[in-house]
Amino acid sequence: MADDEFAKAVEDGLKLAKRIYAGKDRHFGPPRPVGGMERSLASLLPAAPMVYAVVDDPGIVDNPDIPSYQPHVYGHCDPPALIPLQMNEIAVEADCFLDTAFVAIRGRWRVHCIMRNRSCDCRLLVPMGEQGSILGVEVEVGKNSYSTRVMDEEENQKMEKPERNEGGGFLKPELFSLTIPEVSGGSDISLTIRWSQKLFYEDGQFSITVPLNFPEYVTPFAKIFAKKEKIQLNVNSGFGKEVLLQTTSHALKERSRQAGILTFLYEAVVEHWSYKDFHFSYSVYSNDLFGGILLQSPTMYDYDQREMFCLYLFPGNNQNRKVFRREVVFIVDISGSMEGKPLENVKNALSTALLELNPVDKFNIIAFNDELHSFSSCMELVTDVKVENAHEWICKTFVAGGGTNIMHPLNKAIDLLFDARDSVPHIFLITDGSVEDERDICSTMRTRVANRGSMSPRISTFGVGSYCNHYFLRMLASISKGQYDAAYDPDLIESRMQRWFRRASSPIVTNIIVDIFNHLDEVEVYPTHIPDLSVGCPLIVSGRYQGKIPDSLKAKGILADMSEVVIDLEVKNTKDIPLEKVFAKQHIDLLTAEAWFSESKQLEEKIIKLSMRSSVPSEYTYMILLQTDTEKQDAVKQAKKHGSQKHAGPKNRLSILVHGLTIGFGNIVATSENLPTGFGEPKLPETNDVLEKAVRCCDNYCCCMYIIKACSKMNDKLAVVMAQGCAALSCLGCYECCCAACCESS
Known part of the structure; x- marks a missing residue:
């Protein structure tokens, strides 16, 4: 597993870090509570923004301020060891608007583990929150600065070919990585990381969680060091209702409060960095259904000069609100690629969903690969006996094998729901594959749904892994007022499926219309068809219009x-909420689904403009890490100040393409070959034995470094004699160790 390999690289880095002599003033903060083993697998995975020194040559590891005697180690670490850098500052600012949060983290890390005259790459890792989208990274290190930039194909071709090809990207869902090249030992790295994430909504509460669980080994060596933590939280609900604070993880102080707008601040000098995530939750109280429309005029720099709007509807806090009777057909992919953990997690989630159906509901299950396997020939009323029979049928039938055919089970499900009356018919499609006739499927389902009128089946779709076409699944849900979700990590399948099912299957208001949309000169709504309003889930749609509201x-x-x-x-009318920024990712995702379905170049151009303006990566744009020499920038400023024309301007010295920010349009080849469900986990080669010998050299308390420390506490004459004798013995021992390492590596 990628987690195991990453943790092994960090473990190797921590062993290498034992070679670093920190001096007499080495200081460790007070012990922090930990659960289980101190160095468990989970404790080595990043649970907060972290920066690592990427070390492939163990011989360069040393304290840049206090050089110490180190036995030389021949060979390289393959894959490189990751030494966590010490952190000197951290500050978080989170702005919450409607259902979206924008997070900015500013921090400063020091390359405390590399010799001053040597350098190495440094790797930033950022675990982001719910449905996170990276917006940009700014780096200051020494005399160089770096920043990310979103650009289109034309602009990318004009630039020089990237000098390096490992700029980073998403290593796994919601874990962003970026490589900062060639950082000298002893340098400070100042970073600003910006991303957006969805607020989590459950039981009438919005909540935000920002990973801030720092391990103890990022604490600086020095005793005299003021460690300051700062968290600023700004909440603008936009809903015109009173905001009620529910829970908070850190001691936030309220700075200001207006109607629906709150500002909080936490600032403290701490002994050790935060060891828990920042969490904050609040509710917007209303006893009954309520809603509103926010309007905003475009800025002069906006490429789309139409007015913007946001429509929101809330279910309220009335727990007795009646839910529609449901007729549900589950369609589950059991092709060969689903074998193992993906199918097991889907089975568990489906079993839970069956238990949540009410006695007045009806259900059926279709398992598909090359063939159809139906639980029943008709819709079955929910009873304890039928649900138990369904569990037994699932255990017997859900055996991975065969290919993928999506059209056939969808047509079968719509036929089963043909006689649905006084209920909302639901189709829940779960698949991990991509097929050739996806556009035909969307066209057919659009026609069949339209022919059924107001109570047409809601087709909700769930994508498993990276091989399925998530834009096809999003489009299929959009045209039928269904809900789309996905899991790119096998461990998230069960929890996300359960949430997806509850959100989609509990409507309290259906067939929602706002008459004014039919009378405007022009209107564009995302999503195109307004979904149902469900229990415990606010409905928010947005778009552009021309005319008078x-x-x-x-x-x-x-x-x-x-x-x-x-x-x-x-x-x-609102000026306090940046509607364009809040809905940029939603608009890009839905427009991309439309562009894929219609194969429209015009829509692709629209997505490119929106992506570049909002800094949200898309399928048609690129994110590049650009380096600028600050010395040249200063020279340009001085030249302009004195009227000189010698300097035309700073040139980008290095450009690195940031990979892994998009999901693509499915992998038909992988699906047809029944490759195991893809989760985008990078594979690292095995660690070289040379590294093992290098780090084990310092696991022994007879290592040269410990002898030198002991000598420093003796009187001068004895210290000289002992140091000379021990150095001679140590050299012989290290020479033998290094010879053995080199012989094995050759």
């Missing part, structure tokens, strides 16, 4: 008793 509007829909409900919408 009145001061008050109404939204209409159908309740579970089939009566009509009218919700008054408060119309409000």
Whole structure:
């Protein structure tokens, strides 16, 4: 597993770090509580923004400030060891708007483990929150600065060919990596990392979690060092209701409060860095359904000069609100690629979903590969006996094998739901594969859904891994008012599927319409078809329009008793919430699905403009890490100041392509060959034995470094005699160790 290999590289780095002599002032903060073994696998994986020295030559490891005697080690670490750098500053700022948070982390790390006249690459790793999207990284190190930039194909071709090809990207879901090249020992690395993430919503509460669990070994050596932590949180709910604070992990102090707008600050000098994630939750209270529309004019720099809007609807806190009766068909991919953990987790999630159905609901299950396997020939009423029979059928039938055919089970499911009355029919499709007729599937389902009228089946889709076409699945859900979700990590399949099912299968208001949209000169809504409003899940749609929106509007829909409900919408102009920024990722994802389906170059151009303006990566743009020489920048400023034309401007000295930011449009070849479900886990080669010998040299308390430390506490004459004798013995021992290492590596 990639986690094991990464943890092994960090473990090797920590062993190498034992070679570093920290001096007499070495200081460790007070012991922190830990669960289980101190160096467990989980403790070595990044649970906060971390920077590592990438060491392939163990001979360069030393304290840049206090050089010490080190036995030379021949050979290289393959793969490189990762030594966690010491952190000197950390500050977090989070801005929460509607259902989205924008997080900026500013920190300073020091390359404390590399000789001053040597250099190495340094690797930044950032575990991001729910549905995170990287927005940019800025780096200052020595006389060089780096920054990321999103650009299109044309601009990318004009640039010089990237000098390096390992700039980083997402190593796994929500774990972003970036390589900073050739950093000298003793340098300070100042970093600003920006990303967006969705606020988690459950039981009427919004919450944000930012990973801030730092290990003890990032604490600096020096005793005299003021370690300051700062967290600033700004909340603008935008919903016009009172915001109620629920829980917080750190001692936040409220700085200001207005209607729906709050500012908090936490600032402290600490003995050790934070060992828990920053968590904050709040609720927007209302006893009944409520909603509103936010309006905003575009800025002068916006390529789209149409007005912007955001429509939101909340289910309220009425726990007695009736839910529609459901008729549910589960369609599960059991092709050969689903074998093992993916299929087991899907089975567990499906079993839980069956238990959450009500006695008035109906259900059926279709397992598919090259063939169809149906639990029943008709829809079955939910009873204890039927659910138990379904569990037994799942255990017997869900055996991975065969190919992938998605059209056939979808048509079969719609036929099963043909007679659905006074209920909301649902189709839940789970697959890990991509097929050739995906556009035909979308066209066919669009026609069949339209022919069913207002109570047409909602097709909710769930993608497993990276081989399926997630834009096909998103498009299929969009055209049928369904819900889309995905899991790119096998350990997340069960939890995300359960949440996806609950969100999609508990509607309290369906067929929502806002009449004014039909009377505007032009309107563009994301998603195109307004989904249902479900229990415990706010509905937020957005878009652009031209025309005049009145001061008050109404939204209409159908309740579970089939009566009509009218919700008054408060119309409000806002300047405090950057609507374009908040919905940029949602618009890019939905537009990309539309562009894939229609094969429209015009939509692709639109996505490129939006991606470059918002700094959100897309399938049609690139993220590049650019290096600029700050000395040349200063020279340019001085030249301009004195009117000289000698310096035309700073040139980009290094450009590195950042990989792994997009998911692509599926892998038909991998699906047809039934390759195991792809989760994008990078594989690292085995560690070279040379590294093992290098780090084990310092595991022994008779190592040269420990002898020198002991000598420093003796009187001068005895220290000289002992140091000379021990040095001679140590050299012989290290010579033998190094000879053995070199012989084995050759």
